[in-house]
Amino acid sequence: MAIQTAPVAMATASARAPRRPSARRGIVGTIKWVLIGLLVLVEVYPLFWLLMGSFKTQDEFFSKPTWALPESFDLTNYVQALTTGDLATNLRNSLLVTVPSLFLMILLGVAAAYALEVMVWKGRNGILLAFVAGIMIPGQMILVPLFTVYFKSGLTNTLWPLIITYTVMGLPLTVFMMTAFFRAIPREVFEAATLDGSSMLGSFFRIGVPLMRNAIITIALVEFFSVWNDLLIALTFTTKSSLATVQVGLLNFSGEYGSTEYGPLFAAISINILGMLVLYLFLNKQIMTGLAAGSLKG
Amino acid sequence: MRPAEGHNTVHRVLGDKKAILILLGPALLVYTLIKLVPVAWSFGLSFFDGNPLGGFTFIGFDNFVRFFNDPQAIHALGFTVLYAVVITIGQILLGYALALLYVFVLKNASNFVRTVVFFPAVIPTVAVGLLFRSMFAVGQNEGPVNAALDAIGLGSVDWFASGAGTFIVAILMELWRSMGFFAVLLYAGLLDIPEETLESARLDGATGLKLVRHIVIPLSLPVLLSSVIFSINNSLKVFDTILALNGGGPGTETTPLTLYMFNTVFSYSDYGYGSTIALVLTILCLLVTVFIFRSARRDITRN
Known part of the structure; x- marks a missing residue:
């Protein structure tokens, strides 16, 4: 569908550009647009091919060439992926893990950043450094001890290990980015509130959080992708398939059906990608700037 | 000038111990318990051999010797x-380039x-892996x-x-997934270059590649450096x-340290050695x- 809108964008672009008389410029311009068309095609065709595959029957996969369009657009594969493929359960688990993790991570992270950046006390730089250092440490470094503890306490039969671990793994970046955002607010704002008799806790909820609304949305988006798309933690800390998140389910999907049922597998991947596409259609500006900011600071 | 009394109040309130404890305490507590302690614990485990069922024995640096052999x-x-x-x-x-x-x-x-080019960066990586597996598949379902x-x-x-074939697909896949993301990252850096700088360079006769080489690249070095660090760390x-x-295959030909560590711990229950691999990676x-x-700082000072 994105391909169809390409000529529109091209048309408006060339209309806006100043008119160039020379023929050589015209050829260069054509080459330019061919290259750009190719670029868009390379990015979009795999997704288009995947989506088409998700409507094909097993028979079509084997007997028709790979670029053939599906014979019908019925949703059998999707139903199968969600029910026998357990994708519906996986989606539910992912939601049950992602929402509380994001909420806790942001609540704890914003409050900590406020205490570390706005408030003035000895030792705050050292603690900030301890948080920020966590950004570099790979997840493998905490896997073994946490698995031991979660397993012994019986928590691996629940989704709690995922919620707890994601919350903590997201804290370093959240604290780091939030301190940077708080630094951009003039100190006088908080000092004036204090002179008016507001306590620091009061200022946090009345001034800090409202001023940080956009920053919080940015961080929530960045962390949403890292939690929702994680495989390592979800794979390690869930022992039952009924607790598998979307990524774990997807990984095992290919194993379960192996080389036999392509349709449901393609449908399952498509559901994952379509979900992100919907989010992306609405929030692409925020997502692009947010992810870029999150990585440069990290 | 602020009255001295008010100033003292501000300082007292800005340093309010109780507020600090309430705001920072919970985050610091879970961070210490779930991150700092496990990191120290894992570091310690790398000097031991064994697993929780069979018990651990202290073996000093043997895991590191084993790693390099x-x-x-x-x-x-x-x-x-x-x-x-x-x-x-x-x-x-x-x-x-983008x-x-x-x-x-x-x-x-x-x-x-x-x-459009950015979009693949938000697709779950597992989905990308499976998609490319099917894209490059051979045989009955080509x-x-x-x-x-x-x-x-x-x-x-x-x-x-083959390992080489898988490696090529892995590279193509990751570049397909992330090039739009890095383009946006570096694009933001390029936008920060003041238009006047570019304009005066153009008036001095710098156009096309010359402009890029002598003006644009030097001015975007900081964002390039951040991107390199981010890219290599990830x-x-x-x-x-x-x-x-x-799956890191065929065999273990395309197994990175992360996956080797994972397999060592969870397939072979070798917790000590697995921790050593994690430490080497860190x-x-x-x-x-x-x-x-x-090296970047040295380059900048040399120029």
């Missing part, structure tokens, strides 16, 4: 470094292209890549039967895509970052 570990280390280097070069070159295209060729019309190779008479390739930790693509990330910082 273990062909599989060395292979995983080599694969990780090679993958990270190739990916970092690819991401920065492609990302920078960013230049957005800023200097497409200008205001770049919005649509930028948005993917479009081999179908295209057949069509132009080159014949299909069994990409996943590619040293590669896990999901490689696992979804070919040290590798730290060293590489420090090294890039150092």
